[in-house]
Amino acid sequence: MPTAPLWVLVTLQATIAAASMVVEIVAGRMLAPYVGMSLYTWTSVIAVVLAGFSVGHWWGGRLADRPGVDPMAATGWALAAAALTTALAGAALRASAEPVLSAFPQPVWGITGLTLAAFFLPSLFAGIPAPLLTQVSLSGPSRQGQALGAMFASGAIGAIFGTLLAGFVFISFLGSLWTLAAVTLVYSLGAALCFALAKRFRLIEGVTTVGLVGLSVATALSPSPCTIESRYFCLQSVDVSANPAHITRAMVIDHMVHGISAQDAPDVMFTDHAAMLDALARIRAPNSSPSSFLIGGGNYALPRAFAHRGLTQTTVAEIDPAVTDLAARDFWFDPQSAIILHMDARQALRTDTTRFDIIIGDAFTDTAVPQHLVTREFFELIQSRLTPDGSYLMNVIDYADRMQAVGSVVTTLRDVFPVVEVWAEARRPEPGERVVMVIAAGRAVTPVDSFVVPAPERTSFAALGAGFVDRIAATGFLLTDDYAPIDRLVGPRD
Known part of the structure; x- marks a missing residue:
């Protein structure tokens, strides 16, 4: 199994965790033009994102145990999928708003349905790398306890920084769409790094990475429902x-x-x-x-x-x-x-x-x-x-x-x-x-x-x-x- 230095794995896991939390905070902002910002909105966002992470962690664990699966290559494709679904979250939200809210006029179900349609898959794919990267860290020369602790800590620290960056920097200065574009770019570069570490940067991986970078730009330039997107509304x-x-x-x-x-x-x-x-x-x-x-x-x-x-x-x-x-x-x-x-x-x-x-x-x-x-x-x-x-x-x-x-x-x-x-x-x-x-x-x-x-x-x-x-x-x-x-x-x- 190809290995990578522990510091690279820790940094990668922290970056993925930060990016996934940025998406969670942006989700609440992007839902607001359709269903408002309320206790129900944030409850739905947190529940759906945690559900996505949970399914992703389970799936990543299954992949880690599957014979013949290169964990670094699998992480690369998971990040590529996370980049794709993150870039398309805005389009998924716009496309699903009318049918979901018409089918579920009761606010709680409507809000939950919209959140599922737009933000479940980005969370799911962002959850897959954690067990795969942890498996790689445990196969290296570091002591297993040290590696395991470092991976858990990096995920938590990354989530903290991602939350702070989303609330105080990205949304305030970039807006929701540019923030999603930035996360898409981060996932794309992470996928490219994983393909390189797995020594599998072939034509298909290269085309995928270039395409995702282009998609991140298209996300930033897509139409926004807001005349002005402020720090609050x-x-x-x-x-x-x-x-x-x-x-x-x-x-x-x-x-x-x-x-x-x-x-x-x-x-x-x-x-x-x-x-x-x-x-x-x-x-x-x-x-x-x-x-x-x-x-x-x-x-x-x-x-x-x-x-x-x-x-x-x-x-x-x-x-x-x-x-x-x-x-x-x-x-x-x-x-x-x-x-x-x-x-x-x-x-x-x-x-x-x-x-x-x-x-x-x-x-x-x-x-x-x-x-x-x-x-x-x-x-x-x-x-x-x-x-x-x-x-x-x-x-x-x-x-x-x-x-x-x-x-x-x-x-x-x-x-x-x-x-x-x-x-x-x-x-x-x-x-x-x-x-x-x-x-x-x-x-x-x-x-x-x-x-x-x-x-x-x-x-x-x-x-x-x-x-x-x-x-x-x-x-x-x-x-x-x-x-x-x-x-x-x-x-x-x-």
Whole structure:
């Protein structure tokens, strides 16, 4: 059996482990434009990748015991297959998205199906080399215990570095597709090294390596669903104009529309929750020039509307600078019209003791809700940053026939605020419909029980009756920093 120095095998195993972990981190980012980024997404990614590694390790062990199999050559072909399937992961994701999500409308199964379609095979083939390379290391002159320990350690160390590089370097500076291209190239070069060590660098191996290098370039140049891929999100700016003379655009963050704005209608909201937040901010304002703090910028429709009305005391906590840049570029927002804090909203409120008349939270986006922004401790922080007559407004999404998420938020807010109201469109929802609501909390009751505003068509919104809100609250429970399973509460129905 051809052998290689132990340091070469250790380095190769560490590199493969690092590359495979880069793919795992990229998987979550690439799934986001189709199914969002949530607890379900990362659970599926981790489970599928570990399943792929497990099958790959088992297969590699079988190959290591098979007579006549050159472990270095087998490792080379496994890496070639890993390079091929990694390069095609983006195409597999695009091709499978519509049929998988149509066949499995339930989010958990849809997310798992997409992850399997795109990322199981890259993980499987990346798992094959470990037992093969370990077999080679044990056949060398080094002591077996030393070789075995070095191979296990190299895999773990490589995985650590791969995770750090993916999160802090590759995705931030290269984006998902260029990162996959880089991993494809690493696997291709690893395959070439293995073929050379096995002394089997024939025409077919050479053509395969050259072809995979070319495929890595094609991967980097393939179309991306993102207008901008930031450190946090896949951002898209989509023209939804009904009339080309009146430009209207939607900002899509990952897979959800986070706001729609029209160039010539800065004070018109195009979604129910934005219309309610805007109207209630005006109705509940304690003075004619209220100060406001917004949790999340989105397409900055609300800060833009506030500025259009002459309000100058607006602060926005938006964690992603790329969201702000896109809002300024494509959504007619003037960054000079507000104070922009590019940090987590809870951190921003904790470090700044300024009190505001209105604080607006827009944290609910499908099944992805920041847990730390819906707890009693966070609402206590909110209360401490409001003026005596100030109000907290937040949007909530829940199923009309379940309402446990809304009930839990109401229960938690009632533990902090004396008055908690729930607002929704003034109509009876369809059975099982997902309903967008806004919760208003503070010391005073809203002076009206309904209002009509454009959203963009004139729409009537009303406060739910107190007795009905009590029944909703009875379905929920207190959310705390220690226990706030909001993903489960707003997630897929049973």
